[in-house]
Structures are given as C-alpha cells and as structure tokens.
Amino acid sequence: MENSKETFEEFKNSFNYGSRSDLNFKFLKNMSDEDASLFFQGLLWKMGDTLNDGDFSRLVEHFIETQAKAYAGAGRYAYDDAPFTPLRAPLTQLRLGLMSSSGHFVDGNDPKPFGAENMSQKEAEARIDDFLKVEPQLSVIPVDTPVQKLRVRHGGYDVRASLADPNVNFPISHLRELQKEGRIGELASEAYSFMGATSQLRLLNHTGPAWVKMFQEKKIDALLLVPV
Amino acid sequence: MSVGHVARLMEADGIPTVVIGVKAFRDRLVAMHLPRTVITPHPMGRTLGAPGDHATQRKVILAALDLLEQATSPDVIVDLPGRYEPGK
Numbered sequence: 317m318e319n320s321k322e323t324f325e326e327f328k329n330s331f332n333y334g335s336r337s338d339l340n341f342k343f344l345k346n347m348s349d350e351d352a353s354l355f356f357q358g359l360l361w362k363m364g365d366t367l368n369d370g371d372f373s374r375l376v377e378h379f380i381e382t383q384a385k386a387y388a389g390a391g392r393y394a395y396d397d398a399p400f401t402p403l404r405a406p407l408t409q410l411r412l413g414l415m416s417s418s419g420h421f422v423d424g425n426d427p428k429p430f431g432a433e434n435m436s437q438k439e440a441e442a443r444i445d446d447f448l449k450v451e452p453q454l455s456v457i458p459v460d461t462p463v464q465k466l467r468v469r470h471g472g473y474d475v476r477a478s479l480a481d482p483n484v485n486f487p488i489s490h491l492r493e494l495q496k497e498g499r500i501g502e503l504a505s506e507a508y509s510f511m512g513a514t515s516q517l518r519l520l521n522h523t524g525p526a527w528v529k530m531f532q533e534k535k536i537d538a539l540l541l542v543p544v
Numbered sequence: 545m546s547v548g549h550v551a552r553l554m555e556a557d558g559i560p561t562v563v564i565g566v567k568a569f570r571d572r573l574v575a576m577h578l579p580r581t582v583i584t585p586h587p588m589g590r591t592l593g594a595p596g597d598h599a600t601q602r603k604v605i606l607a608a609l610d611l612l613e614q615a616t617s618p619d620v621i622v623d624l625p626g627r628y629e630p631g632k
Contacts, residue, residue, distance in 0.1 A: 373629075376627075377627070377628075379587060383587060383588060384570070389571050390574075390575035391571070392545075393545050393576055394575040398577035398579065399552055399579070399618070400579045417546050417547050480595040480596070484595055485589070485592065487605055490598075490602050494606075500609070516546065519550070520553070524549055524550055525553060528554055531554065532557070532558075538560045538561065539562075540561075541561055542564050543547035543565050
C-alpha cells in the first residue's frame, strides 16, 4: 500500500479476514460503503453521548442493530419444505441432547484439525478457507465436564465470550441445573460441539446423516441446537 | 448454517429439535424452514446472553424448552424480548 491510498472499501473489508481481521466486525464487508460509513459515523456520534453520561448501552445496541442489518436476507440455503417431528411426551419424561457449532472441546481432547497440534485461534482464522472445504469434526463432551475444562477454537467468530463463559453458546451448566430441578427428564450423557464453518455439502450428505444415526442409537429424544 | 442443516436432518428422521439463534441469523434461519426457533436480541458469538449473565441465559434456555414442548407445527419462531446486557 506504499504508493496507493487505501480506499474506504478496502478499509472496511480489511476487518473480514484481512489486515485488520476482527470477527466481530467482519460483517462490514457485507455492507455498502454508504451503510458502513453510516455505522462508523453513528458509532462516533453516540460515543460523544457516552462520554457525557457513561451509558454505553447505546453503542451495544448500535452494534447489534448494524450486525443484524448486515446479515439480513435469506442467504444461500432457502428451502420450501419444513420437516417436523412433534415431541412425543413432556420433557420431564425424555432424554435431551445438546449440540452447538461453538467449537468447544475438552482440554486434552483437541480434535486437531488437519493434524495440527495445538492450533491457535489465530491459525484457525487464517485457515478458514480450508475449513470450509472439509467436513466438520465432532467433539464429544461428557455432560459432567466442569466448564473450566472446556477449550474453544473457531475460525468463524470471536471466541472470547465462549472462553470467558462457555454457557453463552454451549449451555451445559444450565442444562445440568434444569435436569437437577426436574425440568428435563434426563440429559444425554454426552453433549456435542463442532466448528460450524464447514463444508455444507459434506455436512448434508455425509456427516449430518451419520450424526442422526448416532443420536438414534443413543436414544436421544430431542435436541437443543445452538448455531454460532 | 450448519446447525440449520442438522436440525432439518434430525426432524426428517424423527428427532425433534429446537434452535436458539441470534437476531443477525433470523432471516437465514427462517428461510431454512426450521421446526422451532428462538431468536435472541444478542450479538453473534454471545447467543444466550453476555458472559456471566446467567439469569438471561437461563431464561433463553427455558423459552427453548417450552417451545420444544408446545410447537404443533413447523416454522414456529419466538422472538425473545429484552436487551443484551454485558457486565451484569
């Protein structure tokens, strides 16, 4: 960039796996230059108010609204049919499973993507295109795993909240609590997490059907799913 | 939209599901015609609520479990009220 000035478009796109990669703001690439400039302008103006009253909730709301606007639209996977299975009994009589695309795994049981030892979050982000070509690896997480033993890595989102409190995307503590309280009959002995940024074709044709079979064999009656 | 695909496969083969997703994913999840979806007013990567906000996280889970039991047809979307409140 020595001889040419960076354009605004290049600047906003650089947050999406570019020189300023920041997965919280990768949505800027989805926006027109005009909408992105309105985001920055609004952010700075609201910051002026926050400097006076210390209330930063307006910044949070501005961020959430803009993110939702940037992702609006049906995306690549619109279907006409709507498969549906009713629950056959109240949950107090059933076995519930948990699956999240959060990228959590148990300490000492790293799925080692592409055979890499201790792949860092940064490396996972750098290899996002490779992840999108292969099928997802499933991490099996015993439901009694203490949250302190959970690790997380995911090339598609900012994992800091998932690290600080796994329950934000992988609500294992809450489900244990609700089982104790009797809201859920039984929690499946294993919960599952995988990195959602993956080949959708392979997931649909190979990995997904294998997971269905596994859940049927484990007699899981219903599944709570969290996309990240 | 991996989780949406998993939900569709499960439902087609007899396992009921409920999906909890953030507002930014709403249109995409709707387009996938999932059976039961709970939408939270939270940012991506903090689906159930802010780190440490156990009260909100628990409310979201309970809403999802209620929906799992109550839905009698597909395409049911529950938009949860409230705000994302970090630092609580």
